[in-house]
Amino acid sequence: MPELPEVEVVRRGLQKWVQGRTVTGVEVVDPRSIRRHTHGTEDFRSQLTGARIGAVVRRGKFLWLPLLHDSGELQDSEAAGAGSDVALMAHLGMSGQLLMQDPDQPDEKHLKVRIAFEPRADAPDELRFVDQRIFGGLSVTSLVPTSDGLPGGLGDQAPLIAAEAAHIARDPLDPSFSVEAFMAALKRRRTGLKRALLDQSLISGIGNIYADEALWASKLHYARPTEKLRPAEVAELLQNVRAVMTASLEVGGTTFDSLYVNVNGASGYFERSLNVYGREGQPCYRCQDNGLLTLIRREPFMNRSSYLCPVCQRKR
DNA sequence: TTTGGGACCTGGAGGC
DNA sequence: TGCCTCCAGGTCCCAA
Numbered sequence: 001m002p003e004l005p006e007v008e009v010v011r012r013g014l015q016k017w018v019q020g021r022t023v024t025g026v027e028v029v030d031p032r033s034i035r036r037h038t039h040g041t042e043d044f045r046s047q048l049t050g051a052r053i054g055a056v057v058r059r060g061k062f063l064w065l066p067l068l069h070d071s072g073e074l075q076d077s078e079a080a081g082a083g084s085d086v087a088l089m090a091h092l093g094m095s096g097q098l099l100m101q102d103p104d105q106p107d108e109k110h111l112k113v114r115i116a117f118e119p120r121a122d123a124p125d126e127l128r129f130v131d132q133r134i135f136g137g138l139s140v141t142s143l144v145p146t147s148d149g150l151p152g153g154l155g156d157q158a159p160l161i162a163a164e165a166a167h168i169a170r171d172p173l174d175p176s177f178s179v180e181a182f183m184a185a186l187k188r189r190r191t192g193l194k195r196a197l198l199d200q201s202l203i204s205g206i207g208n209i210y211a212d213e214a215l216w217a218s219k220l221h222y223a224r225p226t227e228k229l230r231p232a233e234v235a236e237l238l239q240n241v242r243a244v245m246t247a248s249l250e251v252g253g254t255t256f257d258s259l260y261v262n263v264n265g266a267s268g269y270f271e272r273s274l275n276v277y278g279r280e281g282q283p284c285y286r287c288q289d290n291g292l293l294t295l296i297r298r299e300p301f302m303n304r305s306s307y308l309c310p311v312c313q314r315k316r
Numbered sequence: 317t318t319t320g321g322g323a324c325c326t327g328g329a330g331g332c
Numbered sequence: 333t334g335c336c337t338c339c340a341g342g343t344c345c346c347a348a
Contacts, residue, residue: 003342032325061342094341095326110326133326135342191319200343208341303322304341 002092004171004205005248007061010098011155015056017100017123018065022052025116033112033131036089036164037139047086047140048115054084059153059174060204062165063090063098066143066158085143087162093135100124113138139164150176171205172241183234186226193229194222194306197241206241209277210248212307214241216276216286221315222306247273276307284309 002010026045028034037044047067054066066084090098099108102124103116113129129138143160146152152161154174169185170177185202196202197211206214215222217240220233251273275285280298287294287309294311 091342093325093343131325133324133341135325189318195320198342302320302341304339 002061002094002096003207003210004061004173005210005245007058007063007092007205008154008173008249010092011056011058011063013100014063014065014098014127015155018053018117018127019056020053021117021120021123023048023050023115024118025049025114027114027116028112029107029114030112030134032134033129033137034139036137044138044140048088053088055155057087057153057156057162059161059165060168060171060200061091061207062153062162062168062204063092064088064141064143064153064162064165065090066160067140084160086140087143089139089141089162089164090129091136093131093133093137095132096136097128097130099128099130101126101128148176168200168204169202172203172238173205173245179235179238182238183231186229186234189226191226192223193220193226193237195302196226198302205245208304208306209274210241210244212277213244213275216307216309216313217244219312221313222301222308223315276309279307284312286312 026048028041028044031041034041034044051067051069054068057064057066064087066087068084090096092098095110097108100123103126105126108128108130110130110132111128112131112134115127115129117125117127119125129136131137141162141164143152144163144166146159146161147166149159151157151159153165153170169182182203186196189196189199189202191199194211194215197206197214198208211222214237218233218237220237276296279296281295284292284294284296292311294309296307297310298305298307300306
């Protein structure tokens with residue numbers, strides 16, 4: 001399931017293979033995967049065909065590729081995202097994959113959209129969007145100025161953001177992320193801590209897996225009221241969020257099944273490092289180190305599951 | 317305005 | 333073997 005580290009792995013892969021290249025053809029195999037593009041399939045194809053990819057930018061789990069409609073060599077400023085007013089937006093949802101393939105490779109079972117580039121000897125010529133559960137999708141969206149005048153996301157230097165991502169907060173790996181602003185927003189909210197972590201308008205990029213891992217590392221219960229958290233607890237939580245995401249990024253992301261792979265089709269290895277998520281009934285490592293046998297518990301939460309240690313993550 | 321719940325979607329697992 | 337139900341979860345929409 002793609003969360004921030006997995007999307008960042010994809011962003012880096014795309015940057016290597018598609019930046020500066022020109023789209024020569026688009027095939028929409030399943031229109032449901034471009035349902036967020038409200039102007040229809042033909043408009044989606046015409047907006048992309050002939051465009052040159054300027055950069056690959058990410059905020060949270062949203063990825064966008066500014067589209068340039070001129071000709072000539074890619075300039076440094078264009079590569080940074082400037083010089084464009086529209087972008088190809090991608091969200092992987094739960095099971096989306098962006099794969100670079102050669103045209104002669106067989107189609108994937110859940111292939112939804114195929115984007116062809118001008119041939120290049122040292123790179124695959126097709127970008128394929130594959131999605132089993134169709135929670136993700138592609139669209140062409142406008143670029144709008146950021147509210148703070150800072151770059152819209154990682155990989156960008158222009159103060160622009162894809163309109164579809166303008167409502168979400170910066171993610172904790174973004175150099176422009178403000179700890180103070182997050183603490184203030186958390187204080188204003190009157191909700192449970194994990195619900196706040198999953199709220200993309202407060203902090204983006206955190207999904208169920210990394211929320212549980214960061215809460216376990218911080219010894220915090222998922223239902224702790226946000227307004228009662230101490231600044232030191234929030235600071236430690238943020239530190240752990242960054243740590244768990246960075247560790248995952250270094251090994252290519254988390255993989256539970258075939259639902260997440262990078263642009264080359266390879267899986268990540270962070271699943272092997274998970275401390276609490278998916279470990280129901282297994283011993284808590286921290287308690288084990290202290291000579292205690294405590295079993296990880298799974299509790300229903302927001303129509304999904306929350307994993308925690310009932311001893312070191314007590315609800316106060 | 318803020319908060320919480322449910323729908324969307326597909327395929328695998330498990331029960332009968 | 334076949335059918336049915338449950339489960340996974342990111343995001344959006346709507347009701348309270």
